[in-house]
Amino acid sequence: MKIHSGEVMESSSCPRFSQQPGHCEPADSLRVNIDGSSFIVDKSVLAENCEYFRALFQSGMRECQQEDIHLQCVGILGFLVMLRVLGGERPVLSSDQIVEAIQCAAFLQVPALTKHLIHIINSENCLLMYHTAATYGVWELSHSSALFIRDMYADLKDDVHALPIKLVEYIESLLPSSYMAVCSHSPSTELLQDLQRTVCYLDEDSREWKVLTHLPVSASTTMAGVAILENNLYIIGGVHDVSKKVAETGFCYNPAANTWSTICGSQQPRYNFTLIGHEGCLYALGGEYSMKALSSVERYKVSSGSWGFVSPLPCPAASVVSAVAMNRIFICLWKGKGATDIHEYVPQRDQWLLVTTLIREHSYGLYMVAHKDNLYVMRNGPCNDFLLCVMDCYNLSSGQWTAMSGQYGNSKGSLFTAVVRGDSVFTLSRHVTTEYTVEDYKWRVKREMKGFGRIGSIYTFLMRLPKDTVSLMGNSQDLTRDQNLRDCPRFSPQCSDNL
Incomplete structure (x- = not known):
């Protein structure tokens, strides 16, 4: 939108605006x-979302009765971005827009704008976000940008050291994300413990997998839901054995305290389902029970410790493929005949919305990850190239599909274990762990490390591991070494709080 001096900027799409002769103007406008330049906006929108205007309207000062005010410390670009965000848009921003948007968020105190800026942090804007947010005192954005930079520190090191020394020191004080993995395991017993029942992390310095913690004796990761929420690992459901009896108790691992605790399982017993951690909640999607696919979805609020049903999936489905892009939840549902629907769940409306449909003749396997505003959908190749993975990229901003160049062999690394960190994608197999660099419509192999030498389905994720926790388990301990669980009181089955 081009802005001219003296031009009046109006909104025509917000339902809070009423139609007036000649233009669209809010019933209670400002x-x-x-x-x-002038902007005609709804006072209630500003009062609801901006602490500055809320305080102004409640102050009793002369300005709160005026229908015309002047802002001195906010730029046009930043104010326009704020209006777009408050109108429900999720714009990708230029550098100039980012600076003015941060200034606007700081001066007007707009949590929704700060939240949006956090969700669009990437390798191209993280340093600008960090420095500008620190300058204006938008601490939540500054901290989130610093965490992103910490995860990409090796790639951004030269640019990072151009920042003020205090900002560099803060980045270096943070914990980086570690690539984590756990295999599918049935519950063990106190007398017959399975020493392979471990949660492991990739030591990138030694390029080897090492044990972080052992699973609680009664925990099942076979057909379970596994997710990370607020840097805690949650394991929900899972089955005991071939009878597919569902485990009723869920488990949560806190790496800061190096302890396990129990939580209640979902109301609907389910296995072979998807668990997503998002904004203080866990979502259990679909799955199976008594050999029947489920469409029900449950949400667990950590703050209240309770489960409740939300809007069901568009159709019954097990092993639902999911990804979170720009803080938006997306899933893939097969329609058959080579068609795959991508839906978005909108928590504020409790609705599933159809976003797009991918049509490909061959689709034997499916996985999805997100990077920036792109969704990468992975599938096995045609019959004669079954062991090769191919990918398609869907850009959320443009709404366009692009076929990715190249094919990726499962013999070297399975893309169906992919996890994104910064501009890197980590995958693993029994033989090799591969780190790819995401480039324009192609993933380039960056380095290869030791494989994850375990059998069975593998869950992979990212966690920030305190140094004390890693040291407690022993930095030298790798997957080939055993450890007796009885040496660690935290894993005594008699303890209900610290399993």
């Missing part, structure tokens, strides 16, 4: 003037 004219905001910035650098010679």
Whole structure:
């Protein structure tokens, strides 16, 4: 949108605006003037979302009765971005827009704008976000940007050291994300413990997998839901054995305390389902029970410790493929005949929305990860190239599909274990762990490390591991070494709080 001096900017799409002769104007409108340009906005929208305007309207000062005010410390670009975000858009921003949006978030105190900025942090804007947010005191954005930079520190090191020394020291004080893995295991017993029942992390310095913690004796990761929420590992459901009796108790691992605790399982017993951690909640999607596919979805609120049903999936489905992009939840559902629907779940509306449909003749396997505003959908190749993975990329901003160049062999690394960290994608197999660099519509192999030498289905994820926790388990302990669980009181089955 081009802005001219003295031009009045109006909104025509917000339902809070009423139609007036000649233009669309809010019933309770306010004219905001910035650098010679005017914006007609709904006062209730500003009062609801901006602490500055809320305080102004409640102050009893003369300005709160005026229908025309001037803002001195906010730029036009930043104010326009704020209006777009408050209108429900999720714009990808230029550098100039980012700077003014941060300034706007700081001066007007707009949590929704700060939240959006956090969700669009990437390798191209993280340093600008970090420095500008620190300058204006938008601490939540500053911290989130610093965490992103910490995860890409090796790639950004030269640019990072151009920052003020205090900002560099803060980045270096943070914990980086580690690539984690756990295999599918049935519950063990106190007398017959399975020493392979471990949660492992990739030591990138030695390029080897090492044990972080052992699973609780009664925990099952076979056909379970596994997710990370607020840097805690959650394991829900799972089956005991071939009878597919569902485990009723869920488990949570806190790496900061190096302890396991129990939580209640979902109301609907389910296995072979998908668990997603998002904004203080766990979502259990679909799955199976008594050999029947489920469409029900349950949400667990950590704050209340309770499960509740939300809007069901568009159709019954097990092993639902999911990814979170720009803080938006997406899933893939097969329609058959080579068609795959991508839906988005909108928590504020409790709705599933059809986003797009991918049509490909061959689709024997499916997985999905997100990077920036792209969704990467992976599948096995045609019959004669079954062991090769191919990918398609869907850009959320443009709404366009692009076929990725190249094929990726499962013999070297399975893309169906992919996890994104910064501009890297980590995958693993029994033979090799591979780190790819995401480039324009192609993933380039960056390095290869020791494989994850375990049998069975593998869950992979990212966690930030305190140094004390890693040291407690022993840095030298790798997957080939055993450890007796009885040496660690935290894993005594008699303890209900610290399993």
